[in-house]
Amino acid sequence: MAKKKTKFCCQSCGYESPKWLGRCPGCGEWNTFVEEIEVMTKSRGVFQHSEAISQKAVPIISIETQEEQRVQTSMVELNRVLGGGIVPGSLVLIGGDPGIGKSTLLMQLSAELSNNGHRVLYISGEESLKQTRLRATRIGVQSNELFIYAETDLELIRHSIEEVQPKFIIVDSIQTVHHPEVTSAPGSVSQVRECTSELMRIAKTKGIATFLVGHVTKEGQIAGPRILEHMVDTVLYFEGERHHTYRILRSHKNRFGSTNEIAIFEMIHSGLKEVLNPSELFLEERSHGAAGSTVVASMEGTRPILVEIQSLVTPTSFNYPKRMATGVDQNRVQLLMAVLEKRMGMLLQAQDAYIKVAGGVKLDEPAIDLAVLTSIVSSFRNQPVQVTDVYIGEVGLTGEVRRVSRIEQRVHEAARLGFKRAIIPASNIGGWEYPKDIEVIGVQTINEALRVCFGN
Incomplete structure (x- = not known):
């Protein structure tokens, strides 16, 4: 009998090595190598789409294309994130913390699609049939076109797909599915890669839209190999805090629509x-x-959202002042406070600073700089700003207020919600139509912006 060959595979990035290594050369993580048996399997051939593919290069203008036929749901917000609806044959990966609501969302989606006459196969790898039924009953799911299958063996799942002939497949979760020809444990890099590849082949060749639930690591990333996010068409993350009832479904990748x-x-x-x-x-x-x-008009994808930013600046009792931020980058907060000390002469080195975005939203665009800076100054001076003001602008290291994108959409959203003044970069003034019921003020430096806000 031939000796079995083994290899060591990194559980973070999928890097393979013939011997055990303490630190992965691919991702730099420590103690992530696991020994796996290397099995030689027959090649299944090159993956092909359902349509015929020419074997020679052709001019791009000669390739016929058509708009993707999307399946609309009654969930307007979900349609927006997916780029306008569900594309047949697409592969969508949804990740999020445990208990955030991934399975609940997909069960509601299954009910919506099955009630509209679409056959849905819900593959549960973590719950039994009775558990899935109880959860479906709790949210009012009743449909003859929704099929539940509690299985983790990929070969049996493939046979079930051939038998049911669904139009939509939901796999909860991809880390529980295992391929019988792969010797590693379910959830390992090899298993996740092989199972996702097989499900992608089924989705593309049969035109079945497939949703995969993915576990996340303690850092908030999808567990398994990084190639998993490259293989799928769309990556959605479910965000939210355990003590808040609101959940945010954010698009990080979408081949059929805009991201973020x-x-x-x-x-x-x-x-x-x-x-x-x-x-x-x-x-x-x-x-x-x-x-x-203060209030900022932030762009989330193609939609402007007005969010409140709160700051608390108080004298410190330590040698080194605290800098804490929730919902914004802490390094950016420290940078803005350094700009205030250098350009405005404010002595903040003896002050603790706590910054929070209300509602549990995470903001990461530069246009929030002016609102964060104004909020810090307001708390430091103990002087409130006008309630009807909204602040938009990026702040540079020299104290200038820089241009931001999509200023017209931001200001119109502020006017719609009753705000009376919009403090924006002076370089964004002109070239677009201002709303009639809001005053637009352009500023070039943070000194000008603070004079407008506080009058001194």
């Missing part, structure tokens, strides 16, 4: 409820006349 789109849901007893006007939601509990509170 978000959908906002509220978790209630009967499932997830869409939030169609998130700006009003995030501002409904805003304190009027409180120092350290």
